[in-house]
Amino acid sequence: MHTGLYHALDFTKDGKSLDFLAIPFSIDRSPYYQVKVPVCRIRNGDGPRVLLMAGNHGDEYEGELLLGRLFRRLDPARIRGELTILPVANAPAVMAARRRSPLDDGNLNRAFPGDAGGTPTARLAHFLEHELFARHDVVFDIHSGGTSMAHLPCALIERQGPPDRLARALELMRALGMPYGFVAENGALAPTSMAAAARAGAIGLSGEFGGGGTVTPDTMRLTARAIDNLLMAVGVTQEPILEAPAAAPAPMQLLQLDSHRQGIYALRRGWFEPVVDVGARVAAGDLAGWLHDLTRLDVPEEALRFRESGIVISRRLHTDSEAGDCLIQVARPVEEADILARAA
Numbered sequence: 182m183h184t185g186l187y188h189a190l191d192f193t194k195d196g197k198s199l200d201f202l203a204i205p206f207s208i209d210r211s212p213y214y215q216v217k218v219p220v221c222r223i224r225n226g227d228g229p230r231v232l233l234m235a236g237n238h239g240d241e242y243e244g245e246l247l248l249g250r251l252f253r254r255l256d257p258a259r260i261r262g263e264l265t266i267l268p269v270a271n272a273p274a275v276m277a278a279r280r281r282s283p284l285d286d287g288n289l290n291r292a293f294p295g296d297a298g299g300t301p302t303a304r305l306a307h308f309l310e311h312e313l314f315a316r317h318d319v320v321f322d323i324h325s326g327g328t329s330m331a332h333l334p335c336a337l338i339e340r341q342g343p344p345d346r347l348a349r350a351l352e353l354m355r356a357l358g359m360p361y362g363f364v365a366e367n368g369a370l371a372p373t374s375m376a377a378a379a380r381a382g383a384i385g386l387s388g389e390f391g392g393g394g395t396v397t398p399d400t401m402r403l404t405a406r407a408i409d410n411l412l413m414a415v416g417v418t419q420e421p422i423l424e425a426p427a428a429a430p431a432p433m434q435l436l437q438l439d440s441h442r443q444g445i446y447a448l449r450r451g452w453f454e455p456v457v458d459v460g461a462r463v464a465a466g467d468l469a470g471w472l473h474d475l476t477r478l479d480v481p482e483e484a485l486r487f488r489e490s491g492i493v494i495s496r497r498l499h500t501d502s503e504a505g506d507c508l509i510q511v512a513r514p515v516e517e518a519d520i521l522a523r524a525a
């Protein structure tokens with residue numbers, strides 16, 4: 182009773198329901214406290230099984246807002262198959278407007294495969310990977326840059342699983358209709374939701390849909406279209422639910438981060454001034470920004486230069502930076518053939 186994770190979900194029941202994953206965790210205010218993670222189910226017979234989640238990191242809002250709206254708006258009669266929706270997956274982090282849970286400092290996207298007897302975040306990760314992801318064909322985990330980071334809006338997959346599954350993941354990623362698609366190299370044992378989905382036998386899709394701890398009309402539109410497009414591509418829905426149909430998007434540019442040389446890190450306390458923004462095309466040797474030292478006004482600001490060419494994919498939003506903070510990252514444009522050739 183004082184550990185584990187329990188729920189009363191019936192995965193065979195048609196219709197629409199709102200339930201909770203409950204994680205007992207005794208706290209000062211409440212000895213019998215349970216972390217309650219809302220879980221929405223919509224089912225209409227057999228068919229594709231899709232899990233949509235947001236709030237893996239608490240301060241990334243496009244998915245959180247849109248998945249709630251999707252659940253309210255979607256009539257089970259309009260779908261085929263089943264949807265499981267977790268709009269605020271790491272609920273304590275969402276309620277604290279933080280990336281990680283304040284209960285245990287748990288970063289859900291670094292907590293997989295989790296621990297059934299661990300902290301609340303570890304127990305949640307364990308349940309997701311071993312029980313919930315395994316019940317679905319596709320897992321779509323919606324992220325953004327969060328409070329501290331601006332991010333190029335891009336879909337994301339990890340290079341996971343056999344070549345045919347990677348090819349299907351690339352196909353579904355293109356179907357999202359995003360301007361960029363990023364193929365991450367995190368390895369089969371990675372602590373991320375995408376690696377967890379692969380270990381559970383599902384296709385994992387993700388993406389960075391905004392940043393800065395806020396949403397904009399543009400990021401909401403892009404994210405709504407991506408959700409609609411995915412549901413139509415896998416055959417759950419026949420028409421958009423969240424957005425009016427859009428003109429066909431421009432072809433997706435695929436990107437890769439595969440070297441630590443693609444990031445520029447602070448090596449000491451400093452104040453970061455970028456001179457380029459996300460989306461800029463840059464060459465190795467170009468100026469990325471300046472690191473000021475407000476404690477040493479006699480010392481000139483340090484020039485930070487890119488070591489690799491490509492497209493700026495993310496940058497730190499907080500000017501005040503510590504040693505170890507990633508200030509800016511550049512991704513390498515790639516072709517699909519290169520990615521598939523490396524997987525074969």
Ligand SMILES: [Zn+2]
Nearest residue numbers: 238241324325
């Ligand atoms: Zn995130």
